[in-house]
Amino acid sequence: MIEKIAILGDFNPIHYTLHQLNNTARDVQKVLKREIQFDWISTDIFDSKTVFEKQNYKGLWIAPGSPYKDMDGVINAIRYTRENNIPTFGNCGGFQHMIIEFAQNVCDIQNAGHEEITPSNPYLLIKKLSCSLKGEEETLNLIEKSSFLYQTLKQDTILGKYYCSYGINEIYTDNLKAHGMIFTSISEDNNYRSFEIKDHPFFVGTLFQPALTSTLEEPNPLIIEFIKKSLENVNRLIK
Template identity: 40%
Template sequence: MIKLGIMGDFVASNATHIANNEAFDHAASRFGKAFQYEWVATDRIEPEFETIIHSYQGLLIAPGSPYKSMSGVLKIIEYARTHQLPVLGTCGGFQHMIIEFARNVLGITDAEHAESNPYASRLVINPLSCSLKGQQLDIEIIEKDSLVYSIFNTNTITENYYCNFGLNPEYQEQIHKAGFAMVASDKHNEARIMELKGHPFYVATLFVPQVNSNYEKPHPILIALLKAMEQYKEEGVRA
């Protein structure tokens, strides 16, 4: 059994959460292996950490921030980054994967998110100059040697957004050069997909691919995550 842990605080009225569950049902139908997903409330992550890291072969950092436990989310992201555990972050997940990287790799220990700490001096995640909530926009994949390009095998994709926050452009180049690479951007050259170099599957999307999926055409990035999880299980990677 391949098991995915969805790190997020499920809300039945949240359209992206409902779409998330449906999208992984779509992906599982094409995956062809026994697959199960479970939501893990973020305030459970720290008290149940050892159980969680040995229960799943991959993680989704779900949309829907602010989370009940930002510290729990950052801790599980750090584990996935440093232990080769496949992880996909979408919307709020994208934002928190960047904060974890800024704090623990770049040493910006006071890196913050404008949604939870708007008056912080180091807003690595800040309000977008133009809200993307409810919009569908084109994205250009700019790094042709990236895992992301191999997943989509095209230069341009069209995706749906549900967010008001993104990577502060002031930190974009610094983060990119440190290895958490901007592999896809919008027409303003702002990050829309990030990928950690040297990791089997560590991808963050500002858009929510789960809402752009159906049984006839499951979203390719979700299928790619499941395949990476299968390989992780086969290789028996553990702490």
């Protein structure tokens, strides 16, 4: 039986970053020597119970591409995988919406929002960056040695590549930390670029896009780790 991983996002062929995500998915199969089906499912039709209970997808990869067709659909999918221990990996817009979901449903910031979508919202967990990172790259310091990120990459610094203009609002980071979010990398100008939560098989968000530093010969190790955790995760608890 072919194992399946869902890619939550609104595929647009004009964005090369999404093609690179698909390329990396194919490359990882060669490394793992396993046939894996990666299926894009649009945010406006994604139904978690159908995807994970009836169709038996093993993990959720939240693709870049914000603003999504259905922001609430993305938030609901993230909550479902977080609460049911389904491996979840979000990059760029995926990172941003994982932050918002955690703020709403764990930190009780019920109106937590995104400046790109609701700029007048007084509770903007995701705000416009002072400098756009579209097409940019930067060196990141890994700051949590026990994290999936560090244990997978085993490096003190990594190169992050981006295609985004929005990131986490630093005024909320202490609240997020107090509720169990662990920030795992930081830029040279002291902005967090990735996070994860403990007591979950894999719940990792990166503002940078690992697929952009992935090659045919060496697929990004963090993507490989996400896929391994997804395929291993047979004992999840569906609530």
